[in-house]
Every structure is written in C-alpha cells, then in structure tokens.
Amino acid sequence: MSRRKSEMRKFNWKHELKLAPGYLILSIWILFTFVLLGWVFAASLSTTKDIFSGNALKFPTGIHFENYIKAWTSQNVSVIFGNSLFYSVVACLALILVCAPAAYVLSRFKFIANRFIQTSFVSAMGVPAVMIVLPLFSLIAGMNILNNVMANRFTLIFLYIGINVPYTTIFLLSFFSNLSSAYEQAAAIDGCSPMKTFWLIMFPMAQPGIITVSIFNFINVWNEYFMSLIFANSDRLRPVAVGLYSMINAMKYTGDWAGMFASVVIVFLPTFILYLFLSERIIAGITGGGLKG
Amino acid sequence: MKKNKTMIVCFLLPALVFFILIFLYPICRTILMSFFKIEGVTDAVSKWSFVGLGNFNKLFHTSLFVTSLWNIFRIWFIGGLAVMALALLFAVILTSGIRFKSFFRAAIYMPNVVSAVALATMWLQYVYNPRFGLFKSFFETIHLDKLAAIQWTDNEHKFWALLIAYCFGMVGYHMLIFASGIERISSEYFEAATLDGAGKVKQFLHVTLPLIKGVFKTNITMWSVTSAGFFVWSQLFSTVTADTKTITPMVYMYMQVFGAGNSVTEHNAGMGAAVGIILSLCVVLVFTLCNQLIRDDDLEF
Numbered sequence: 001m002s003r004r005k006s007e008m009r010k011f012n013w014k015h016e017l018k019l020a021p022g023y024l025i026l027s028i029w030i031l032f033t034f035v036l037l038g039w040v041f042a043a044s045l046s047t048t049k050d051i052f053s054g055n056a057l058k059f060p061t062g063i064h065f066e067n068y069i070k071a072w073t074s075q076n077v078s079v080i081f082g083n084s085l086f087y088s089v090v091a092c093l094a095l096i097l098v099c100a101p102a103a104y105v106l107s108r109f110k111f112i113a114n115r116f117i118q119t120s121f122v123s124a125m126g127v128p129a130v131m132i133v134l135p136l137f138s139l140i141a142g143m144n145i146l147n148n149v150m151a152n153r154f155t156l157i158f159l160y161i162g163i164n165v166p167y168t169t170i171f172l173l174s175f176f177s178n179l180s181s182a183y184e185q186a187a188a189i190d191g192c193s194p195m196k197t198f199w200l201i202m203f204p205m206a207q208p209g210i211i212t213v214s215i216f217n218f219i220n221v222w223n224e225y226f227m228s229l230i231f232a233n234s235d236r237l238r239p240v241a242v243g244l245y246s247m248i249n250a251m252k253y254t255g256d257w258a259g260m261f262a263s264v265v266i267v268f269l270p271t272f273i274l275y276l277f278l279s280e281r282i283i284a285g286i287t288g289g290g291l292k293g
Numbered sequence: 294m295k296k297n298k299t300m301i302v303c304f305l306l307p308a309l310v311f312f313i314l315i316f317l318y319p320i321c322r323t324i325l326m327s328f329f330k331i332e333g334v335t336d337a338v339s340k341w342s343f344v345g346l347g348n349f350n351k352l353f354h355t356s357l358f359v360t361s362l363w364n365i366f367r368i369w370f371i372g373g374l375a376v377m378a379l380a381l382l383f384a385v386i387l388t389s390g391i392r393f394k395s396f397f398r399a400a401i402y403m404p405n406v407v408s409a410v411a412l413a414t415m416w417l418q419y420v421y422n423p424r425f426g427l428f429k430s431f432f433e434t435i436h437l438d439k440l441a442a443i444q445w446t447d448n449e450h451k452f453w454a455l456l457i458a459y460c461f462g463m464v465g466y467h468m469l470i471f472a473s474g475i476e477r478i479s480s481e482y483f484e485a486a487t488l489d490g491a492g493k494v495k496q497f498l499h500v501t502l503p504l505i506k507g508v509f510k511t512n513i514t515m516w517s518v519t520s521a522g523f524f525v526w527s528q529l530f531s532t533v534t535a536d537t538k539t540i541t542p543m544v545y546m547y548m549q550v551f552g553a554g555n556s557v558t559e560h561n562a563g564m565g566a567a568v569g570i571i572l573s574l575c576v577v578l579v580f581t582l583c584n585q586l587i588r589d590d591d592l593e594f
Contacts, residue, residue, distance in 0.1 A: 016392075019389060019390070019391050022389055022391055023388035023391060024398045025382070025383075025386060026383065026386055026387075026391075026401070029401060030397065030400045030401065032402065033401075033404070034400075034401060034575070035427065036415055036416075036419065036420065036427070039427065040419055042414050043419070046371035051425060052424060052425060054424075054425045055431070056425070074449055093569055097307075097494070098307045098308050098311060098364065098370045099308055101303075101304035101305075101307075101308075102304055102305050102307070102308035102309070102330065105300065105301050105304040105305050106305070109297060109301055109523075111301055115522070117305070119310070120312070120316075120317075120323060121312065124316045125518075126514070126518045126576060126580075127573070128518070128521040128522045128543075128569065128571055128572050128573060129522055129543075130323075130522075130542075130543055130546050130565070130568060130569035130577070131319070131320050131323050131569040131570075131572075131573055132315060132316060132320060132323065133319075134319070134322075134323055134326060134334055134550065134562055134565055134566055135318065135319040135322035135323055135326070136315070136319050137334050137335070137551075138334050138335045138336075138562075139319075140336045141334070142335055159315065161311060162312075162314060162315030162316075163315060165308055165311045165312055165315070166312065166316070168306055190449075194300050195300050195304075196405065198304075219406050222408065223407075223408040223409060225409065225524070225525045226524050226525070226543075227412065230547075230551060234432075240408060240410075241408050241409070241410045241525070242409070242410075244410045244411065244414070245410050245528075245529070248410075248418075255368065257418070260414075260418065261418070264411045264414050264415065267408055267410070268407050268408060268411040268412075269413050271406045271407060272403075272406065272407060274406070275399075275403060275406045279395075279399040279402070279403075280395065280399070282402075282406070283398060283399065283402060283469060286466070286469050286470075286582065287469055287470065287472070287473035288404075288473075
C-alpha cells in the first residue's frame with residue numbers, strides 16, 4: 001500500500017529532506033555490505049601478494065581468473081559444489097512430494113489428530129538440533145552404513161528432507177487454506193475423486209507457494225552445516241558449507257588467499273544469484289507465510 | 294467418507310514418518326539419555342547406567358560449560374538488544390515512505406541467504422584482518438589510530454568481533470518482521486494522531502510501539518531459537534578447540550560427544566543430551582515469559 005504511494009509520489013524537496021537521516025542510515029549500512037562483497041570479489045580475482053600489499057582493488061598484475069579455475073579443479077570445490085547441488089535439488093523435490101499432500105489434507109479435512117499434528121509441526125520448527133542429533137547418530141551409525149558412499153549420500157538427503165518437513169508443511173498449509181474450495185466442489189460434481197482432484201487441480205494451483213517454499217528449502221539445504229558436519233563422513237560427500245570450512249583451515253597452511261576468496265565466492269554465488277532474481281518473492285514469503293502460530 | 298479416510302492416511306503418512314523418525318523419536322530418546330551415563334553415543338540401552346540428575350549436576354560444575362552458557366547468554370541478551378534496536382530503526386525508516394524501499398529492504402536482508410561459513414570467512418579474513426582489513430584501513434583513513442590498532446581476532450576482542458559479525462547478518466530478518474508488522478497498522482491511526490498534533494516521535498511511542506507488541510513476541514522467540522543453535526559462527530571464530538572466548542553450549546556438546554577430546558576429560562553422551570535439554574528449557578522459558586509479559590490479545594486492530 002505505502003509502496004505504491006511512494007513510487008507514484010512526485011519529487012518534493014521538503015519531504016525528501018525530512019527523510020534524509022533515514023536515507024543516510026540505510027545507505028551507510030548498505031554501503032558497508034557492498035564494500036564487503038565487492039572487496040572479496042575483487043580479492044578473488046587478485047593475487048595473494050597484491051592482497052597483502054593492500055592492492056586488491058587496483059589489480060596491478062591484471063585480473064586473475066585462474067584463481068577460480070584452480071579452486072574449481074585442484075581445491076575440490078567442484079566436488080562439494082556438485083554434492084550440494086545434488087542434495088539441494090533432490091531434497092527440494094522430495095520435500096514437495098512429501099509435504100504438499102500432507103499440507104493439503106491438514107488444511108481441508110477435519111479429523112481427530114489434525115490440530116495436534118499442526119501444533120507438533122509448529123513446535124518442531126523451534127527444536128534445537130542438539131535435541132535430535134544424538135539418537136539420529138546412534139541410529140545411523142548403528143546401521144553401519146556410513147562407510148558406504150551411496151548409503152551415506154542417501155542418509156544425508158533423508159536428514160535434509162526430515163529437518164525441513166515441518167516448516168514446508170506449515171508453509172504450504174497456510175497457502176492451501178487460502179485457496180477456495182469451490183474448485184474441489186466443482187470437480188466432485190464432475191465425478192473426480194478427491195485424490196485425483198488434488199494432483200490435477202489443487203497441486204498445480206498451489207504452484208506459487210510451492211515455488212516460494214522450494215526456494216527457502218534450497219537455501220536452507222545449501223547452507224546447512226551442523227548435520228552435514230556430523231553425518232558427511234568423507235571429503236567426497238561433503239556439501240559446500242562443511243567443505244569450505246575444511247578448505248579454509250587447509251588454506252591457512254598453504255597461504256593461497258586469492259584462491260580462498262575465490263572458493264568463498266563460488267560457494268556464495270548460487271544462493272546470491274537466486275536472491276538477485278527472486279528477492280521480492282523471498283521477502284514476501286517471509287513476511288506473509290510461515291509465521292502464523 | 295471412507296474414501297477420504299484412505300486419502301488422509303496416504304497423504305499424511307510420508308510426512309508423519311519423517312516427523313516421527315527425525316523429530317519425535319530422537320527428542321524422546323534425548324530426554325531419556327540425559328538421565329543416564331553413556332560412554333559411547335552408539336551404545337545400546339542395556340549399557341546405559343542411570344544417574345538421575347547427575348549429568349545436569351556435573352554440567353553446572355564444569356567451568357567450560359558454565360562459560361559456554363555465559364557466552365550464549367551474552368550473545369542472546371546483548372546481541373538481541375542490538376539487533377532488535379537496529380531492526381526496529383530500519384523498519385521504521387523503511388515504512389516512513391522513503392524511495393527505493395524494496396531495494397533497501399532487499400539489500401539489508403541479503404546476508405541471510407548467504408552461507409554462514411562464507412559470511413564469517415569474509416568477516417574474519419577481510420574485515421578483521423590485521424594487515425589489510427576493512428576496519429584497519431577505514432580507521433586509519435579517518436585517523437582513529439587507537440581503533441585501527443585493535444587486533445580484532447585476539448583473545449580480548451574475539452567475542453565482540455564474533456558478536457558484531459553475527460548481528461550484522463541477523464538484522465535483516467528481524468527488520469522484515471518488524472516492517473510487516475508496522476505496515477499492517479491502519480494509516481487512520483497515524484492520520485488521527487497527526488491531527489491531534491502528535492509528532493513523529495510521539496506517534497512512534499504511542500501508536501506504533503503498542504500496536505506491534507505481538508511482533509516483538511515473534512521476533513524475540515525467533516531470536517531465541519536461532520541463538521540456542523549458535524554453532525557455526527563460534528566454530529569459525531575459535532582458533533583453538535575449547536576456546537573459552539567463543540564457546541557455546543552447542544560447541545561444548547559437539548566436543549563432548551564427537552570431539553577429539555583433549556579438553557574433555559570423559560566422554561559421556563548423556564551429558565551431551567543434557568546440554569540439549571538445558572537449551573530447550575531456556576527457549577521454552579523465554580517463550581513462556583514473552584507470552585506472560587506481552588499480551589496482545591486485548592489490543593485488536
């Protein structure tokens with residue numbers, strides 16, 4: 001509402017001057033953010049020597065794209081990047097298949113445990129990871145599958161799905177509740193079974209909500225750290241967050257700072273680019289859905 | 294009706310299986326574990342020995358754990374005050390009718406979508422760097438040599454360095470929540486207040502603040518939940534294992550159960566579970582207090 005107003009408003013010096021302190025404060029904060037990102041990006045295209053002599057922004061020896069090539073090939077970044085991409089995409093798809101039907105049923109049908117399940121899911125969103133990690137570890141280690149690469153990958157994806165089930169379900173639940181039930185009634189009159197109605201009519205209609213929640217899930221899984229640290233058993237399986245951490249520790253000894261900043265940029269880019277294009281949608285998702293309760 | 298029943302079961306089952314396996318069963322078992330002494334995490338129940346509240350008692354007599362609790366309390370309290378103040382300030386500015394609102398909003402929220410490891414690395418290796426860091430060169434340029442000389446990552450300043458970097462990333466999220474709360478207030482209230490001659494400050498104190506009480510509750514709860522899980526920042530900012538300046542309960546639990554163990558005398562997974570219980574109780578306590586102290590039911594708008 002107020003956004004419309006401010007965009008259509010004619011430029012008025014007196015009015016803008018009153019807002020000047022506000023502009024100033026926000027600009028300083030954002031300037032800092034840009035300097036932070038900009039410098040790291042510049043440093044990733046520079047050399048370790050130039051960084052240490054304070055010339056990262058001047059590029060005295062030209063632009064060094066080879067930092068990226070080196071990080072990608074020799075520093076394992078391609079492996080952790082591929083892992084994270086695989087985990088995130090599979091987990092996102094599975095989450096929708098698991099949560100959308102559940103959310104729909106919870107939003108549409110009255111049955112005994114309905115309220116109880118909803119409350120449990122909302123409370124689960126506030127459970128610290130410490131409360132679940134020990135039994136999960138003993139369960140998974142007890143099955144003796146952590147030495148098998150495929151099984152370990154599957155375990156990680158299973159965990160990523162599991163920890164995001166409550167949030168995804170609650171988010172989609174509020175989305176389905178806002179869809180009119182007139183469509184289902186029409187479908188029922190035409191003799192369409194409720195299950196078919198869901199997959200053919202309601203599921204496609206929920207697409208905006210499904211896309212928004214998938215973006216959140218992608219970002220969450222991409223950035224997940226604690227579970228991956230405990231359950232990803234080898235270098236070949238690590239996702240970006242854990243991989244980057246061990247790479248930075250190694251970098252302290254090799255001293256390749258430009259390469260380190262290049263790796264940081266590679267890890268940070270996917271969610272950043274996603275955000276550049278979808279920030280409005282992400283922000284609407286935070287302030288609109290998922291916060292009820 | 295019978296058809297609906299099969300549908301309800303089929304549609305709910307996968308989500309419920311995940312919920313039971315990942316949340317319900319582990320939570321119950323963690324609660325049980327906290328009353329036992331357990332040498333290895335993977336030990337069968339038959340090997341557990343019951344100690345009652347012994348684990349909790351031992352934890353509160355372990356100075357490293359008490360330090361970690363003190364650290365997380367300071368992060369929660371000092372960081373919380375700073376983040377809430379900044380977030381509220383930004384939210385008020387955003388909703389005051391400025392131009393480029395969506396740009397400002399998006400730019401301030403941005404750190405939240407970035408991997409915490411990447412963000413913490415930027416702060417550690419660039420902003421706080423003693424040789425070419427942003428703080429050093431900035432303070433040198435404006436001739437505040439005392440500030441420029443600070444070694445941000447030494448033992449004396451490490452905690453504050455950690456807190457500043459962490460809070461920087463968190464402001465955006467809480468700002469969004471505040472801003473959406475303020476936007477929900479009908480503009481009639483502000484118009485009426487303006488007609489009655491109330492200035493901007495008075496309007497903020499007597500119209501905005503009382504009407505966003507519920508939003509405060511949301512923000513404080515969310516802040517407490519994220520604080521309880523404080524782990525990755527602490528791990529990145531510690532230079533040694535069991536760094537007393539930056540250790541938090543999560544890190545302590547990780548060391549206790551999974552760690553190499555040079556700083557922890559005995560391995561006891563039961564104590565790790567007890568750490569989880571203590572953290573959860575703290576979150577529940579904050580949540581209950583918030584609900585008791587901030588009642589927004591009597592205010593309808």
